[in-house]
Amino acid sequence: MNSRRGTAATPRTPVQQAALLVGAVFLLLGVLGFIPGITTDYDSLRFAEHDSEAKLLGLFQVSVLHNLVHVLFGLAGLSMARTASAARSFLIVGGVIYLVLWLYGLFIDHDSSANFVPFNTAANWLHFALGVTMIALGYLLGRRRAVR
Template identity: 70%
Template sequence: MTNTHTSRPGEKTNVQKAALAVGAVFLLVGVLGFIPGITAPYEELGFAGHESGALLLGLFQVSILHNLVHLLFGIAGIAMARTISGARSYLLYGGIIYLVLWIYGLLIDMDSAANFVPLNDADNWLHLFLGIGMIALALALTRNKDRDRSHTAH
C-alpha cells in the first residue's frame, strides 16, 4: 500500500493533487466569470454589490470582485499545492472560509449593502458544499499522516 503522505521528488500526494484540482477549478471559474455568454447578462456585470445582475452559468450571481476572488483563490490553491502541509491548509482553511461565507450569505439581506460580493441562494448552497467538500478532502487525504506521527512518537 502506498503512503499518501510521502512523495518522491516530482510526485504529488493525493492531498496535493486535490488542492491543485480545486485551485484549478477556482481559477477556471474566475476566468469564466469574465466571458460574455457564460456570464449573462454580461452588460450587468458590476464591480461589486448586489446590483451586479450578471449570472455565471445562469445560476451564480457574480461581479468583478467576485471573479477576482475566485482567481486569487485559484492561484493560492495552485501555489499551496506545492507542499503537503500547504495543500492540507488550503483545503482545510479554505473550506472553513467557505462555511463562514455560507453562514454570512444566510444571515445577510440579499438586497443590502452587506451583500457586497455579491451572493445569491445558489452561491450560498454551493459555498456549503464547497466548505464541507474541501474540509473532507483535507482530513481524509491526510488522516494517515496524523496516525503515522502518533505511532512514531511511541
C-alpha cells in the first residue's frame, strides 16, 4: 500500500513557480559568491565592510554577509513557494525590501562604514530591477489560478 495520500501532486501555480525560480537564483548567487574565480578578487572578501573588493561575476560587490543574505533569501523563497499565498508574499515583500536596499544604496556614501553590505552602482541598479520585477510577479501572477 502506498503511504502517500492521493495519486497526483497538486500543480504549482504561476506565482509559486516564480517564487521557486527567484529563490533558486538567490540561493545559487549566494553560493557562487563564495567561489573564487566566479567571484573576482576573492582574497579581499570581507565579512561586512565597504572595502570588500570581491565582485560576483566581476561586477557586483559582495561580502560574506551579502552572500549569506542571498543564501537565506533564496532558502526563504524555496520554502515560501510551497503555497500560493506565501509565494506571493515572498515576491511582494521581498521586492519591497530590494527597493529599500536600492534607495539605501543610492543615498549612502559608498566609501563610508554605512556601506556595510556592501553596495556598488551595479548592485544598486540590480536591486532596483529585482524589486520592481518581484513586485510585478507577485501582483500579476498572484491573481492567476493554476490550470487543472
